[in-house]
Amino acid sequence: MHQRLRSSFILKQEKQEWQRITSDTMYGTFFSIYAKFNYNESSSSIPLSCSIKIQNFQGAVTLGITSINSTIKLIYDKVINEYVYYIQIHLKALQASTEVNNSIIFEDFRHDYYKKDNSELGCLDNKKLLFVGVFYENLHDEIDLTTVDVNTLPFIDTARYLRDGNQLHKKELSSIFNQSNLIDHGGKCEFKEPVIPVGETNEITLSYLKARPCRDLYVRFINEK
Secondary structure, eight states: OOOOOOEEEEEEESSOEEEEEEEEEEEEEEEEEEEEEOSSHHHHSSEEEEEEEEEEEESSSSSEEEEEEEEEEEEEEEOOOTTEEEEEEEEEETTOOOOEEEEEEEEEOOOOTTOOOOOOOTOTTTTTTEEEEEOOOOOOSSSOOTEEEEEESSOOTTTEEEEETTTTEEOOHHHHHHSSOOOOOOOEEEEEEEEEEETTEEEEEEEEEEEEEOOEEEEEEEEOO
16 A cells, blocks of 8 residues: 555745655654755756755654755566656754755666656656665764674664664664565665676666655656646
């Protein structure tokens, strides 16, 4: 059911308002993330930059934005069997950075192995959904789990570690999906397909999007009338 839920984002060139693209709870804080897409020309449907804003609503720990990935991927989503735009936003706890603007480019991960798609790359319209990946920055330096005294740590990064009495366990997202080729961490993740031979000598690796079992809403773009 949850993969069929949609939130709406009205595309506007002028007098833009902040519109929600995802919500989550981490470190006991509930927050929402809002966006604006910025264009150079009024006739363009391909944005050149993106502004992201976070609002912490409930909870003692403040989360802030550290960055937006400059690349938005057009990538296959195996949950809904469609190509979606995938944007990744980096957050960090105990950081009061509420707004970030960054130029963006679009990268094409389409391949006929999944599905043929001839739509224009970078064009935001109601034909493509947006999925927001949230990456939580590590609050600790690299921890040696065999020697660390948990009781000396004033704060446990619960996005990455689990306290178990005097022990600290690292959360392994790859064990959730039984995959060893995890390439993104932090609650949501992206995997790579096995290498597939093409011709006699060339090989390619097909990328696809996958996330934690209970996904956030997909964003459906609506063109302003």
